[in-house]
Amino acid sequence: MKENYCLQAALVCLGMLCHSQAFAPERRGHLRPSFHGHHEKGKEGQVLQRSKRGWVWNQFFVIEEYTGPDPVLVGRLHSDIDSGDGNIKYILSGEGAGTIFVIDDKSGNIHATKTLDREERAQYTLMAQAVDRDTNRPLEPPSEFIVKVQDINDNPPEFLHETYHANVPERSNVGTSVIQVTASDADDPTYGNSAKLVYSILEGQPYFSVEAQTGIIRTALP
The missing domain is CATH 2.60.40.60 (Cadherins)
Known part of the structure; x- marks a missing residue:
């Protein structure tokens, strides 16, 4: 017997907000x-430049x-x-x-x-x-x-799909991989943390957990 779960995953995008006064004198x-x-060599071996x-x-x-x-x-x-x-x-x-x-x-x-x-x-x-x-x-x-x-953190991250559906067998072991969700961010990945993505679950706890860096969702309860 399998139970179907529809998970709503959410992103927390950690961004570094740049001040409008970003141009301190030493940065200009x-x-x-x-x-x-x-x-x-000049007279008597004098060095000229x-x-x-x-x-x-x-x-x-x-x-x-x-x-x-x-x-x-x-x-x-x-x-x-x-x-x-x-x-x-x-x-x-x-x-x-x-x-x-x-x-x-x-x-x-x-x-x-x-x-x-x-x-x-x-x-x-x-x-x-x-x-x-x-x-x-x-x-x-x-x-x-x-x-x-x-760059500033002005682009919200977006999932590749609006809704994800997954199946997990009944009585699965804790830590069983269910699905991996993926998102992207248009901010500059080379500047600060503007494009850094961290995954979290808003609904579905305590039955499921998500790896913050990879987006892999696993079972959290037997």
């Missing part, structure tokens, strides 16, 4: 010049679905030749430049003006350039960088 990306030099400017990038991040009243600061471009007199103009081009991402050409601050969704697009490739404000003469070589959209 900056363009920093690097100095690649080689040594030459010749330096060459260049960009060094930190990857930029922006929180998805930011809903604050002001555009969110993504990062700042800066050149070591910028003395702060306003003679340098920073230019931004590439994916979303001028529409999603805008730049203050004097300070180099980059802001995101629109709400972004990582599930629609995970990153944007942009190009930075520093030019003379009066002549548009390039002062630094163009440099490509990436803005990554940082």
